[in-house]
Amino acid sequence: MERPIALITGATSGIGAEFAQQLGRSQHDLVLVARDVDRLEAKAVRLRTDFGVEVEILSADLVTDSGVASVCARLAEPARPVTVLVNNAGFSLVGAFERNTIDEEAAHLRILAQTPMELTHAVLPLMLARGKGQIINIASVSAFIPRGTYGAAKSWLVSFSRFANLRYGPKGVKVTAVCPGFVHTEFHERMGANMGGVRSWMWLNADQVVREGLADNAAGKAVSIPSRRYATLMALSRLVPDRLAAAAGNRGR
Template sequence: MVRPTALITGATSGLGAEFAQQLGRSQHDLVLVARDAARLEVKAVRLRNDFGVQVEVLPADLVTDDGVSSVSARLADPARPISVLVNNAGFSLVKAFENNAIEEEVAHLRILAQTPMELAHAVLPGMLERGGGSIITVSSVSAFIPRGSYGAAKAWGVSFSRSANLRYGPRGVNVTAVCPGFVHTEFHERMGANMGGVKPWMWLDAERVVREGLTDNAAGKSVSIPSRRYATLMALSRMVPDRLAAAAGNRGR
């Protein structure tokens, strides 16, 4: 029996590592993408031992043309089809837009919007030809509120997934933007953000975010907002002025 294969970007930590864990447990072979080859190998060994699946490592810097090209080539390879693409790689900038170098903002936009677009474009033709597949982009609840260039870039994933799911869902390809709030991962630590103002009830576990995201994708939903608390907050955010929504988001509330 041939197992389906999932390719996951940003696969060595956080939500990417959890996607690899849950997809490996469900007997998907895996292609793990990240910049750090050594960390990829460590993760691959653990997944092979735990689940008995094939795990390929693909070191790539997805802010660069060469990195994106190498992953796109793997996604488009008809001899080794990819059934699930998880666009998870990304980072955020701590300072306000005007205080960042434009080169930082360009790289930020590249990893959060352009790279997922290129990778989806590479994998989609094969999925449509085979009549099935899943494309999951890790977005954020920031996509729904005024939250600087991070929220703007994350909004691309939501808008694209809504449109693409309508177009390709009937042809067997489910496209979903997973939009969590604050998640217990290395993400905020790596960006150097002070998260002291975030209330304990606002934190989610990576296991839950990924589990609900995969379930919603399988159900054909274009947008997944893990947990009722965040779904409710995002519904309420549409009813308040932008200034209030932005202030709440920037305070972590």
């Protein structure tokens, strides 16, 4: 029996690398997508050794048309159909909106919203034809509070996932927006954010985020907020003024 295939963007570090680890452990063959070929190859070797699965690597810059097109082409391959798509690649801008260039903001919006939309559109026909598939979009709790253009893009991704799960879930394709809070990864370091204002209890580990995200997707949930503490915080955020929610969300900028 052929193993299911999972394609993961931003697969060399953080949440993406943890998805590769957990899906590899559950005997999915993998397609790892990122820009850095050396890191892709190193990650692929470890996964093949640890789990005995097949691992393809695909170097692509998902801010560019050519990079997105190369991943869409792989998702549309009928010979080795992708059964799990994890849209994880992304970055955040540490500067204020009015200080960023419009090119920076456009690239930011592209990778957080347009790219997941394009990849989802590419993989859906084969998933619907088989009557089975999983799509996991990595959003953020920032989607639920006023958090600049990062939160705005993640809010779009949550809304898109809710729509897609409602429409395609009954046809066998489950779509989930996973919305973590602060997670121990390279993400904040790479964006140059000062994380000194974040309390220790607010940090999550990537393995919990991925484990709960996969479980919620299997259960058919459109939105997953890993950990009870963040689920509670997001419920409370609806009851407080926007300025207070924004102040909490702007920690670590």
